[in-house]
Amino acid sequence: xxxxxNLDVMMAKRKISAGELAERVDITPANLSILKNNKAKAVRFxxxxxxxxxxxxxxxxxxxxxxxx
Amino acid sequence: xxxxxxxxxxxxxxxxxxxxxxxxxxxxxxCIPVITEWYDAVxxxxxxxxxxxxxxxxxxxxxxxxxxxxxxxxxRFAKQQVFVTENAAxxxxxxxxxxxxxxxxxILTFWRFLAFFVAFIAAFAGxxxxxxxxxxxxxxxxxxxxxxxx
Numbered sequence: 001x002x003x004x005x006n007l008d009v010m011m012a013k014r015k016i017s018a019g020e021l022a023e024r025v026d027i028t029p030a031n032l033s034i035l036k037n038n039k040a041k042a043v044r045f046x047x048x049x050x051x052x053x054x055x056x057x058x059x060x061x062x063x064x065x066x067x068x069x
Numbered sequence: 070x071x072x073x074x075x076x077x078x079x080x081x082x083x084x085x086x087x088x089x090x091x092x093x094x095x096x097x098x099x100c101i102p103v104i105t106e107w108y109d110a111v112x113x114x115x116x117x118x119x120x121x122x123x124x125x126x127x128x129x130x131x132x133x134x135x136x137x138x139x140x141x142x143x144x145r146f147a148k149q150q151v152f153v154t155e156n157a158a159x160x161x162x163x164x165x166x167x168x169x170x171x172x173x174x175x176i177l178t179f180w181r182f183l184a185f186f187v188a189f190i191a192a193f194a195g196x197x198x199x200x201x202x203x204x205x206x207x208x209x210x211x212x213x214x215x216x217x218x219x
Contacts, residue, residue, distance in 0.1 A: 031219045041217035 004064045007036045010055045025050040084143045091136040094129055101125045117180045124173045124184075131173075135166035152205065152212040160202035167195030 011021060022032040027047060034040050035047075048059055055062070105118040105125065142159040150156070174188035 027219060034217060035219045039217060040219045041214050043219055047219050 002066050002068050004066055005035055005038050005040065005062060006064055007032075007051070007062055010057055010061055014055050014057075016055070021051075021054060024054045080143065080147055084140070084147070087136060087140050087143060091133065091140065094133045094136055098126070098129050101129065115180075120177065120180055124177050127173050128170045131166040131169045135163045138162045138166075152208045154206075154209055157202050157205040157209060160198050160205060164195045164198035164202060167191050167198060171195060 018032055019029055022029045025047065035043065051062060052059060101122060105121045108121065109116040109118050138159045142156055145153065145156055171188045171192035174184045174191060177184035178188065
């Protein structure tokens with residue numbers, strides 16, 4: 001997929017663990033893992049909003065478009 | 070009645086019927102020469118026991134393959150694995166088995182026109198199964214999209 005999720009980078013910057021973020025965003029650690037490992041097919045706006053709120057960032061900091069070669 | 074009929078029991082019945090039909094299919098392999106000899110004696114037409122033997126043996130084998138796939142399908146249903154790609158593959162294989170039987174009986178039409186009806190029914194069953202396979206593939210895609218929407 002050309003959309004890359006840079007959640008682990010932002011989590012490292014904010015020094016927040018996966019378990020803590022999952023709890024704050026109100027999703028399961030398994031779903032956060034799917035998101036982190038670029039296995040997700042779609043992200044709800046409500047999830048993205050919660051992630052941006054908790055990590056104090058913009059959607060562009062978490063999601064990145066990479067052109068396919 | 071104390072015990073109500075439920076989907077679990079229905080699935081168990083389907084599995085039992087599939088295994089029984091599979092056993093019948095395997096047993097029929099031993100009876101085919103007798104059936105063809107009997108048919109030639111009764112029909113009163115030109116004997117076709119060699120062609121009929123070949124068609125029946127190949128049809129029975131395709132039937133056994135289809136029933137084996139059906140058994141695998143029902144086993145996965147029992148494990149709650151319904152919308153998975155393996156099931157779509159099972160439907161595809163069963164559909165091709167039906168088309169194979171249809172082709173064999175279509176060839177037999179050169180000797181006996183009534184075989185055309187068997188060919189038509191087998192082809193129609195194959196077509197229905199193929200449509201079901203397409204539906205299952207779409208359902209698998211929808212399930213995956215749903216499962217991977219965070």
